[in-house]
Every structure is written in C-alpha cells, then in structure tokens.
Amino acid sequence: MTDTPALEIPKTSIRSTRLGRAVSRGIHALWPVLLVIAAVAGIWYAACIPMNAAQSALDAERAGATLSTTAAERRDMAGLSVVIAHPAAALSGAFTQDRPRLPAPHQVVAELWDTTVEKKITSKRSLVFHAGITLGPTLLGFAIGSLAGILLAVGIVYSRVMDLSVMPWAIASQTIPILAIAPMIIVVLNSVGIQGLVPKAIISAYLSFFPVTVGMVKGLRAPTPADLDLMRTWNASALRTLVSLRLPSSLPYLFASLKIAVAAALVGAIIGELPTGAVRGLGARLLAGSYYGQTIQIWSALFGAAIVAAGLVAVIALLERVTLKRMGLAR
Amino acid sequence: MTDQRQTHPSQLGELLARLRRIAPLWLWGAGLVAALFAGILGGLPAIAILITWAVCWAGNTWIARTTAGRWLAPVIFGLTLLILWEITVRLYAVPTVILPAPTQIAVTLAANLPTLWADFVQTVVKGALTGWLIGCGAGIATGLLVARSDVLRRGLLPVGNFVAALPIVGTAPILVMWFGFGWESKAAVVVVMVFFPMLVNTVAGLADTTAMQRDLMRTYGATPGQDLRYLKLQAALPFIFNGLKIATTLALIGAIVAEFFGSPTVGLGFRISTEVGRLNLPMVWASIVTAALAGSLSYGLIAALEKHLTFWHPSQRARG
Numbered sequence: 001m002t003d004t005p006a007l008e009i010p011k012t013s014i015r016s017t018r019l020g021r022a023v024s025r026g027i028h029a030l031w032p033v034l035l036v037i038a039a040v041a042g043i044w045y046a047a048c049i050p051m052n053a054a055q056s057a058l059d060a061e062r063a064g065a066t067l068s069t070t071a072a073e074r075r076d077m078a079g080l081s082v083v084i085a086h087p088a089a090a091l092s093g094a095f096t097q098d099r100p101r102l103p104a105p106h107q108v109v110a111e112l113w114d115t116t117v118e119k120k121i122t123s124k125r126s127l128v129f130h131a132g133i134t135l136g137p138t139l140l141g142f143a144i145g146s147l148a149g150i151l152l153a154v155g156i157v158y159s160r161v162m163d164l165s166v167m168p169w170a171i172a173s174q175t176i177p178i179l180a181i182a183p184m185i186i187v188v189l190n191s192v193g194i195q196g197l198v199p200k201a202i203i204s205a206y207l208s209f210f211p212v213t214v215g216m217v218k219g220l221r222a223p224t225p226a227d228l229d230l231m232r233t234w235n236a237s238a239l240r241t242l243v244s245l246r247l248p249s250s251l252p253y254l255f256a257s258l259k260i261a262v263a264a265a266l267v268g269a270i271i272g273e274l275p276t277g278a279v280r281g282l283g284a285r286l287l288a289g290s291y292y293g294q295t296i297q298i299w300s301a302l303f304g305a306a307i308v309a310a311g312l313v314a315v316i317a318l319l320e321r322v323t324l325k326r327m328g329l330a331r
Numbered sequence: 332m333t334d335q336r337q338t339h340p341s342q343l344g345e346l347l348a349r350l351r352r353i354a355p356l357w358l359w360g361a362g363l364v365a366a367l368f369a370g371i372l373g374g375l376p377a378i379a380i381l382i383t384w385a386v387c388w389a390g391n392t393w394i395a396r397t398t399a400g401r402w403l404a405p406v407i408f409g410l411t412l413l414i415l416w417e418i419t420v421r422l423y424a425v426p427t428v429i430l431p432a433p434t435q436i437a438v439t440l441a442a443n444l445p446t447l448w449a450d451f452v453q454t455v456v457k458g459a460l461t462g463w464l465i466g467c468g469a470g471i472a473t474g475l476l477v478a479r480s481d482v483l484r485r486g487l488l489p490v491g492n493f494v495a496a497l498p499i500v501g502t503a504p505i506l507v508m509w510f511g512f513g514w515e516s517k518a519a520v521v522v523v524m525v526f527f528p529m530l531v532n533t534v535a536g537l538a539d540t541t542a543m544q545r546d547l548m549r550t551y552g553a554t555p556g557q558d559l560r561y562l563k564l565q566a567a568l569p570f571i572f573n574g575l576k577i578a579t580t581l582a583l584i585g586a587i588v589a590e591f592f593g594s595p596t597v598g599l600g601f602r603i604s605t606e607v608g609r610l611n612l613p614m615v616w617a618s619i620v621t622a623a624l625a626g627s628l629s630y631g632l633i634a635a636l637e638k639h640l641t642f643w644h645p646s647q648r649a650r651g
Contacts, residue, residue: 032486040490101509161388161395165408171630174580176623183591184607184615188429191610267498274591283501290504290592302501309498 041105049094050079051102056093057086065089103296111300124280127304133281134269135308137197141204142265146258148205149212156213157220157246158238167217174210178203182271200272207268208261215257219250248327255320262312270305282308376422380415387411431613439613440620446602447621454599455625457514458586462521467578469522470529471571477530478537478563491531499524503589512593520589525578532577536570537563569644572637579629583622 054074061067067086074082083090095104103111112127119126152170155162182203189199223245231241273283282305289298362385369377387407395404413433419425420432427435440447477483503520510516540562548558590600599618606614 029485032482033489034486035482036486036490161392161404164395164401164404165391168405169409169412172623172627176619176626178584181603181619183604184612184619187607187610188612191428263498267500270498271500271588286501286504287592290508293508295505295508298501298505302498302505305498305501306493310493 044102044105045095048100048102048104049090050083052094052097052100053079053082053086053090055097055100056090057082059093059097060086060089099293099295101295103299107296108299108303111296112303115300116304127282127285127300130280130282130285130301131304131308134266134273134283134305137200137272138204138262138265138269138312140197141201141206141268142208142262144201145205145208145265146212146261149209149257149261150216150254152209152213153216153220154242156217158242170210170213173206178206178268182268183274186272200269203272204265204268207264211257211260211264212254215253215260216250219253220246222246222249222253251327252320252324255316255323258316259313259320262316263309266305266309266312376419379422380418383418384411384415387414428610428612431616435613436616436620440617443614443617447617449597450599450602450618451621451625453514453595453597454517454586454590455583455622458517458589458598459521459582459625461514462518462586463525463578463582465518466522466525466582467529467575470526470574470578471533473526474530474533474537475559478534484534484538488531488534491527491534494527499527500585500588503585504592507589507592512595514598517586517589517594517598521582521585524581524585528577528581529571529574532570532574533567536567539570540566568641569637572633572641575633576630576637579633580626583626583629587622 054077057067057069057074058071061071067089069077069082069085074085077085094100095107097103100107115125115127119128121128121132123129152166156167157163185203186199189195189202220242227245227249228241231245236244270281270283270286273281274287282301285301285304286298289295289301362381366378366381369381388411391404391407391411394407397403416430417432417434420430431439477487500520502523506519506523507516510519544562544566545558548562551557553561587598587600587603590598591604594601599622602618603615606612606618
C-alpha cells in the first residue's frame with residue numbers, strides 16, 4: 001500500500017462491505033479452480049479428436065470425400081495417426097457424432113439438459129426420475145449405516161473388549177470388495193423374497209458404516225483428559241459423560257465422516273442396481289448405455305451421479321456449518 | 332469395569348457383585364430378555380446360539396484383560412462369528428442357495444484351488460496390481476509437481492477432492508469399451524480410481540510442514556531437492572500411506588467390478604457373476620474369500636511398511 005491519500009480506498013468501496021469481502025474472498029478461492037476446470041475441458045476436447053478420428057474419417061468417406069486410406073487400413077492405425085493422415089475430416093467430425101468413443105463436453109451437457117429439464121420428471125427417459133430411484137436406497141442405506149456406525153463407535157469407546165475384538169474386523173471388512181458381493185446380496189435376498197429398496201440399501205449401509213465408525217471412534221475420544229476429569233469430579237455417569245461431553249465434541253468428526261459416507265452410499269446404490277437387470281436408476285442407465293453403445297447416455301448418467309453426490313455432500317456440509325456455528329465450534 | 336462401589340453385604344448382593352465383575356448388570360438384564368425373546372421367536376436353536384455367543388464373548392472379555400488379548404481377542408471374535416454362522420446354518424437347515432456354511436465354503440475353496448488361482452492372477456495380479464502401481468505412481472508424481480505451484484494446488488485440491496468422492500466405478504463401462512475385455516481395461520479402471528485419492532493425499536501431505544521446520548531447513552541452506560528429500564517427503568509419508576491404504580481396497584473393487592461389464596472367462600468378478608447366475612453359492616463365497624484374503628494381505632503389507640517407515644509418527648507411537 002502507498003501512503004498517498006488519493007489512492008485510499010473509499011469507505012463505500014465494495015471491499016469494505018461484508019458481502020463484498022466475502023465475494024472477493026470467493027473469487028480469490030475460485031479462480032484457480034476455474035482454471036483447472038478449463039484446463040480439463042481443453043484436454044477433453046483435444047482428446048476427442050484422436051479418440052473419434054476413425055469414425056470421423058468413415059463418416060467423411062460416406063459423405064463423399066475421397067481419402068488416401070481405406071477403412072480396413074485405418075482400423076489398424078492409432079487414433080493419432082488417423083488425425084495426421086486426415087486432419088480436416090478428423091477435426092470436422094470429432095464433436096458431432098451420435099455414438100462417439102469419447103463424447104465432447106458440450107454433447108454431454110446437452111444430453112444432461114435434454115434429459116433433466118426438457119423431459120417430464122415422471123418420464124422414463126428423464127434422468128431426474130432415475131436419480132430419484134437411486135436416491136431412495138442411498139438415503140435409507142446411509143441412515144442405517146450411519147446409525148450402526150455411531151452405535152458401534154460408542155460400543156468401541158466404552159468397552160475394551162469391543163475395541164480389541166471388533167475394530168480389527170471392522171477394518172478387515174473394508175478390504176472385502178463389498179461391491180463385488182453386491183450381485184450376490186441382491187440375488188440371495190431376491191430368492192428370500194426381499195426386493196426393491198432394501199437390498200440396495202443394505203449395500204449402501206455396509207459401505208457407509210465404516211467411515212462413520214472410524215470417524216466417531218476418533219471423535220468420541222477427542223475430549224482431553226482434563227475434560228474427562230472434570231466430568232468425574234462432578235460424579236457424572238457414563239451416560240451423562242457421553243451425552244454432554246463425548247457426543248458434542250465428536251460432531252466435527254461425525255460430519256467429516258458423514259460426507260464420505262453419503263458418497264459411498266450412492267456408489268453402493270448404483271452398483272446395487274447393476275445385477276437386477278438394469279431396469280431403473282442411474283446404475284441402470286450406465287448398464288443400458290454400455291449394452292447399446294450409447295456413450296453419451298453413459299457419460300450423462302455418470303455426470304448425473306456426480307451432481308447427485310455433490311448435492312448430497314453439499315447438504316451435509318450445510319448442516320455441518322449451521323450446527324457447528326450454533327455450538328460455537330465453527331472455525 | 333473399574334468403579335469401586337461398595338458391595339452389599341447380603342447374599343444376593345454378593346452374587347450381583349460377582350456378576351458385575353464379569354459384565355455390567357444392564358448387560359446381564361439385556362441378555363436375559365434377549366434369550367427370552369429368542370426362545371419365544373426362534374425356539375431352542377436360538378437359545379443355543381445365544382448361549383454360544385455369550386460363552387465366547389465372556390471368554391473374550393476375560394482374555395482382553397490379559398496381555399495376549401491384543402492379538403488373541405480379534406482372533407477369538409472372528410472364530411466366534413464363524414462358529415455362530417456354522418451353528419445357525421446347521422440348526423435352522425438354511426438352504427445352500429441362501430447361505431452356505433463356513434465348512435462348505437472351505438471345502439469348495441480347497442477343491443477349486445487351480446481355478447481360483449487363475450482368477451486371482453487375472454484379477455489381482457494383472458488387473459489390480461498393475462493399475463495400482465501405475466495409478467499410485469502417477470498420483471504421487473502429479474502430487475509432487477502440483478505441490479510446487481500454489482495456484483495449481485489451490486485449483487486441483489478442490490477438484491481432486493470432488494472427483495475422489497465421485498462414483499468413479501461408473502467409468503468402468505466406458506473404459507471396458509475403450510480397452511477391450513482383457514485385463515488392460517481393468518487396470519485402466521483401477522488407475523482412474525486410485526489416482527485422485529493418491530493425488531489429494533500427496534498434495535495435502537507435502538503441505539503439512541510447520542514454519543519452524545521450513546525455517547530450520549533454510550538455516551541449513553538446504554537445496555530444494557534436499558528440502559523435498561529430508562523434510563517434505565517425510566512429512567507427507569503418513570498421508571501417502573493413508574492414500575495407499577485407500578487405494579488398495581479401491582483397486583480390488585475396481586478390478587472386480589470392471590469385470591461385470593465384460594471380461595474373458597477368467598477372473599474373480601467373472602467367477603462371482605457367473606456362479607451367482609448358476610446359484611452355486613459356495614463357489615461365490617470361495618471367490619469372495621479369495622478376494623478378501625488378497626485385500627487383507629495387501630492392506631496388511633502396506634500397514635507393516637507404514638509402521639516401518641513412519642515409526643516416528645504419533646499415531647504409530649501411541650499404539651506401541
């Protein structure tokens with residue numbers, strides 16, 4: 001800063017208002033992110049050209065252009081060498097194909113827009129409809145998993161036996177690729193007569209209990225010895241200590257692990273949809289897209305899932321902010 | 332329980348006190364109620380199962396107090412679960428298509444060792460391990476590069492965190508389409524899955540130095556290379572190991588799930604999905620046991636390496 005009064009920022013400047021400061025801080029944090037996103041989009045567009053080159057050349061040939069290579073020759077060429085051989089055809093056809101190997105970002109966005117805003121929510125072609133189908137088991141499984149995780153953590157913190165015997169198995173349970181067992185769980189529960197929401201919710205719950213358990217064990221042990229001593233001098237019962245000291249001090253840990261858990265629950269629900277023959281839901285869109293080579297549909301389902309995951313995490317982040325602020329724990 | 336309350340002089344009180352030394356009283360009450368309900372709902376087998384559970388748990392409680400409890404208690408807990416599983420399946424005559432007994436699974440596992448070994452090589456060694464090595468290597472290398480630039484770090488960390496939380500498994504059909512049905516596509520899925528957790532952890536770890544430590548390096552006149560070698564990499568190791576642990580489980584999941592979207596006629600994912608279709612559940616469970624063993628062993632290896640390399644970290648010292 002200089003000392004010249006002429007350059008002094010007037011009081012009404014945007015930076016001096018509270019909102020203005022928040023905005024400028026937001027911009028400061030945002031522009032590197034935007035830069036990275038722009039770079040990713042750029043790389044993506046560039047990658048479309050060689051990835052789709054063979055099909056672009058074929059399309060150009062069908063449209064009447066004469067090319068120096070035949071389709072059979074091109075099949076054995078790498079994408080990049082096709083681009084070098086026919087730069088004009090590769091460039092013009094890279095971003096407009098119906099079933100590209102790699103759809104361009106704007107194609108995915110257009111498909112997303114088309115299947116969310118343009119279609120009615122009740123339509124089977126609406127991505128919102130499918131996201132809703134997936135959201136049900138996600139939330140149910142998330143609720144079951146988080147509750148089980150919290151209870152297990154309380155048990156582990158209060159009982160040495162449980163700490164010694166259950167904790168190693170909780171860790172080991174995560175090295176079992178549960179997603180691999182998902183089809184079995186679905187099929188077996190189906191044969192018992194349980195269908196629909198519950199089997200998928202069980203997979204979601206299994207995936208989401210572990211982060212919550214680990215986070216809550218850490219959180220419930222977060223109070224310092226001095227805090228615990230104080231509770232003891234007040235002759236507080238174990239339950240009172242749990243409710244008044246351990247649970248409140250574990251909340252920051254709880255929210256951090258809930259964010260991981262909800263994302264994991266969504267993955268579980270999506271995988272849970274795969275073996276049931278892919279009827280409805282985001283996972284079904286993925287599978288159907290891969291069966292019929294509808295790449296744009298796969299990508300839009302993937303982005304739809306990403307948006308749902310981001311939304312769920314954002315909701316928990318908001319809850320976290322409100323709760324921690326009210327408790328005076330906000331940073 | 333460590334509370335030293337006065338015991339009642341009466342006989343009933345003495346009994347209660349003795350029970351209490353084994354477990355808190357409410358636990359006994361809950362056990363009795365549970366046994367009663369189980370008896371009404373499930374008949375005699377349920378009571379037998381509950382009693383087995385109680386005996387094993389009591390033994391575990393006793394063992395946990397001894398010094399051997401640290402490694403013995405989890406073993407006994409695992410055995411308890413297996414025994415309970417076996418008893419439940421036998422007493423209630425659960426059909427094999429729903430839940431095979433542990434012994435049945437073990438027999439199937441032993442009988443199909445060559446098949447399962449081929450599956451293991453295809454999925455774990457070729458698919459998961461290759462992808463894990465490439466993905467973790469690329470993640471750490473990118474992390475080292477990104478950590479050098481403040482703008483890149485501030486831009487990539489939120490994006491990386493976002494991508495790390497995404498259902499990346501969903502890219503499996505796309506990558507299978509690109510790289511074919513062989514193990515290459517599985518390795519590609521694994522690379523994509525482990526890259527971002529690894530990147531985020533490396534970058535976060537490299538930044539985890541205090542101003543005091545950096546000042547010390549400066550007073551020593553350390554070159555950037557020495558700074559990296561002796562300070563930043565050391566500080567990043569706990570984070571990197573955290574990422575590696577996450578990556579091991581993700582790698583197995585990625586390799587197996589990718590096989591659901593197309594695979595040669597070998598591989599753990601292929602085995603699970605085809606045997607489920609044939610309702611050959613013991614074989615499915617044997618495949619799962621193979622996958623779980625592979626997962627636990629690789630996790631254990633990473634954890635042992637971590638203990639060896641980051642012995643100075645508080646989280647390691649607290650345990651020993």
